[in-house]
Amino acid sequence: MELNPPLIIASGVGGMGEYLKLIDPKYIGAYTLKTITLFPKEGNLPPRLFATQEYLMNNIGLENVGIDAFIEKLNNNQYEELFEKTKVIFSLGGDDAQEYKRVAQKIAPYEDHFEAIEVNFSCPNVKKGGLNILSDLSSLQDLLIYMRKVLKGFLIAKIGVEGIFVEQIAQILKDHAWNGITLINTIRGLQIVNDKVFKGGLSGPILKPIALRAVYEVKNRAPELYVIGSGGIMCEKDADDFFKVGADAISLGTAIYKDPHIVERIAKHIGRCYG
Numbered sequence: 001m002e003l004n005p006p007l008i009i010a011s012g013v014g015g016m017g018e019y020l021k022l023i024d025p026k027y028i029g030a031y032t033l034k035t036i037t038l039f040p041k042e043g044n045l046p047p048r049l050f051a052t053q054e055y056l057m058n059n060i061g062l063e064n065v066g067i068d069a070f071i072e073k074l075n076n077n078q079y080e081e082l083f084e085k086t087k088v089i090f091s092l093g094g095d096d097a098q099e100y101k102r103v104a105q106k107i108a109p110y111e112d113h114f115e116a117i118e119v120n121f122s123c124p125n126v127k128k129g130g131l132n133i134l135s136d137l138s139s140l141q142d143l144l145i146y147m148r149k150v151l152k153g154f155l156i157a158k159i160g161v162e163g164i165f166v167e168q169i170a171q172i173l174k175d176h177a178w179n180g181i182t183l184i185n186t187i188r189g190l191q192i193v194n195d196k197v198f199k200g201g202l203s204g205p206i207l208k209p210i211a212l213r214a215v216y217e218v219k220n221r222a223p224e225l226y227v228i229g230s231g232g233i234m235c236e237k238d239a240d241d242f243f244k245v246g247a248d249a250i251s252l253g254t255a256i257y258k259d260p261h262i263v264e265r266i267a268k269h270i271g272r273c274y275g
């Protein structure tokens with residue numbers, strides 16, 4: 001996958017392309033759509049976000065229109081402007097292995113629209129889904145083999161640090177001819193808000209050392225995997241650090257909520273240092 005610049009909008013934070021209204025597309029290499037599942041999901045009830053300087057905690061719950069409605073919109077050219085402006089990565093999710101397979105079957109005929117398919121194996125905010133699948137190695141391998149057969153293009157697994165060791169999944173992905181890995185997703189956290197338990201996925205600066213370590217370990221063991229660094233990249237120095245430990249591209253999430261100009265600044269920095 002050739003991205004110029006190697007800077008990606010992370011899944012979820014930019015919705016279905018809305019963030020492109022705020023930035024010049026020349027500053028991004030690709031735009032990842034929000035994860036799409038087999039059935040529509042309304043997501044979780046509020047509160048959905050809790051923010052501090054160190055982290056954002058979200059409990060969105062994979063709200064999305066579902067694959068059939070997504071394909072209908074695709075056929076009605078609703079994403080045409082997005083496709084014209086930038087490369088797009090489709091993010092695929094599900095509640096169990098069967099659902100991942102069915103979404104893969106449904107999106108397969110449309111693969112040409114996308115630079116890559118990123119499979120979200122790590123959403124912490126749904127009752128079933130990614131994290132469970134990762135912890136059952138034999139059905140995980142069956143699923144990876146199946147998806148590799150159905151999807152012919154650039155195939156990326158998005159993995160957190162819960163459910164499986166990143167070194168182990170990297171080896172399995174390599175063995176089954178997957179092309180890349182996004183490291184990491186949010187990590188499960190809990191806060192007491194107004195005396196009530198609030199559970200969600202942590203993102204932002206708190207993730208950076210964890211994500212850096214994950215990228216470092218994977219790139220050392222599986223250099224042929226395309227590695228997208230995701231987690232706490234908030235400034236130019238953060239971007240540098242991810243490239244130093246071997247990331248092929250970086251992905252920005254929480255940072256774009258904090259400062260919409262950060263994409264432009266990091267893209268220019270990458271151009272100067274690595275262009």
Ligand SMILES: Cc1cc2nc3c(=O)[nH]c(=O)nc-3n(C[C@H](O)[C@H](O)[C@H](O)COP(=O)(O)O)c2cc1C
Pocket residue numbers: 010011012013034035056058060062091120123158184185186202203204205207230231232233251252253254255
């Ligand atoms: C509000 C919000 C929604 C998210 N939704 C998704 C999603 O739908 N699919 C996904 O793979 N990751 C999702 N993520 C995870 C991000 O893509 C990213 O991997 C994570 O936030 C870590 O990067 P960051 O620290 O730069 O935000 C979401 C993150 C946030 C903050």
